[in-house]
Amino acid sequence: MFSKRFLLLTFIISNGFILSLSSCKENKKVIKQTEVTFKKEGELTIFKSIDSTQVNLDIEIADTDFDIQTGLMYRNSMDKKQGMLFVFDDVRERFFYMKNTKIPLDLIYINENKSIVSFQKNAKPFDESSLPSNFPAKYVLEINAGLVDIWSLSVGDSISYTKH
Known part of the structure; x- marks a missing residue:
């Protein structure tokens, strides 16, 4: 029973x-989610130390808590000459991840002297694995995956940017 x-x-x-x-x-x-589109907030130049050439980009600037937390999430694409510059108040090792990020990216970690200290290349969309800077950084520049190699960027190259 x-x-x-x-x-x-x-x-x-x-x-x-x-x-x-x-x-x-x-x-x-x-x-349906509304497409987040690029909004030019400044210009950035990368100065290559090996041959003195320059790479010029239009940038969005992430310098508020919300912008830093959101970054390039929910974007479907980004043009080759665009990027997002994260500006932090302090200098320390940084850890990024690709949560809710649809496009593959190269991450460029930059110290307080605006000199490149390390890269994380070809970060995969939606991957939540940690992408550490391995060195103290005050800035992080996100660009489309593959551009670090196409532009032959190196540790020691430097940046300059203006905010509009």
Whole structure:
């Protein structure tokens, strides 16, 4: 008798769960997210130490808690000559990740003297693995993946930027 009640209860619970799932599927709502677009807030120049050439970019500047936390999340794309510069109040080792970030990126870590100290290349979209600077940094520049190599950037190259 106990085993029949147990089986009946299991059947009811199972069917209830299945019914709940099917009704959830029928009432599923699609939520569309508004595209976040680039807003030019400044200009940045990378000075290559090896051959004195320069790379010029339009940048967004992340210098508030909200902007730093959000970064390039929810973007579908970014032009080759665009980037986001994170500006911190202090100088310490930085740890970034790619949560909710749809586009692959190169991360450039920069010290308080505006000299490049390290890179994290080809960060994968949505990957929440830590991407450490391995050295103290005050700034982090995010650009499209592959550009660090295309532009032949090196540790020791420097940056200058203006805010509009």
